Amino acid sequence: MAVWSLWCLHLWAALLPIADTGAQVQGKVGGSVLLVAECPHGFQVREAIWRSLWPSEELLATSFRGSLETLYHSRFLGRTQLHSNLSLELWPLESGDSGNFSVLLVDTGGRAWTRILQLKVYDAVPRPMVQVFIALLGDGQPPKTCQALLSCRVPNISDITYSWRQEGTIDFGIEPHGLFMDGQVLRVSLEPGDKDVAYSCIVSNPVSWDSTTVIPWKSCHHEAVKTYYKDVLLVVVPVSLFLILAGLFSAWHWGACSGKRKKDVCADGVVLETESPLV
Known part of the structure; x- marks a missing residue:
């Protein structure tokens, strides 16, 4: 009997004109969203059926004479809760959950009411x-x-x-x-x-x-300091290199004169330089 009633509800959803469309709901990845089953004033709901319409049509939840059911093998399995007011809660939301949803409500007099909701799921904004x-x-x-x-x-x-x-x-x-x-x-x-x-x-x-x-x-x-530092380097580095090379040359020269043979040569050089003919 329940299967027949469910099949009839699907048939009515396809044949009856849509009574309420364009409702938009926004959610955040990782959060939850509540799809509200609104209906006209005085509409005494007896049966309800929630479906996902896009990107694929799937049965999400049903209510027959107060019996709530959500264990349908859809991509939302384990992430849905049908409340006593027939509103459907989805959590935790994923980026691929955006799409259209419908709820078909049937009252005790056999009248049907369909509502379409558009869910858009956004990523949480990180710090820029x-x-x-x-x-x-x-x-x-x-x-x-x-x-x-x-x-x-x-x-x-x-x-x-x-x-x-x-x-x-x-x-x-x-x-x-x-x-x-x-x-x-x-x-x-x-x-x-x-x-x-x-x-x-x-x-x-x-x-x-x-x-x-x-x-x-x-x-x-900060950029200005970097510029001044670069200008200083253009002057300091060449002078520093010159002084270092001069020191190395001086050390090599005196080191060469410290050897025995070189010492004599250096001494002779000194004598030759100091001995000059008298005029």
Whole structure:
């Protein structure tokens, strides 16, 4: 009898017009979602059937005269719970769980009501990585201004929205003329008075968000120090090499004169140099 009733419900679902469509539900990978079995006011539900419609049609859960059943061999086996109000809970969610679901409700008078729900499962947004790229002047002097590009990136995640915020200000957003690549890159111009100004990149999707904060002026100062250090090396290294070579040559010369034979030669050289004809 139960099999016949289930078959009839499938037949009604195919023949009856859809009464409620377009409801959207959002979930996060690893979390849970509740698919609510809403029906018209005064609709006394006697039987219900939940199905997954896409990417494949599968039976998920049924209720006949108060008897709840979820042990159907679908990809959701072991991840479903049919509540007493006939709403279906799915957990833990996986990225492949996105799709369309339907619930067919039959009341005590034989009327049927079908509801379609669209489930979209998103990955949790990880913390973004922000890189600071600056333009240095060629004179090697401490920068009075600093032109910086802040690049924000989240790898291998789709459906991401990027936005920027200057910390300590009332205005949440950043002027659009300084944004590039759909908000992933922000261009800023900094002065010494902006050395403590921080910028935050906020990444989000419909179910989660995260952010990273940087102080660009620190990178400007750090790059400048690296430039001065390079200029010093250009002067110090050649001079140091010259002094080292001179020391090695001197040590070789005196070492050569320390031998017995070389000592005589050196002594003769001294005599020859000191003995000069008197005029």
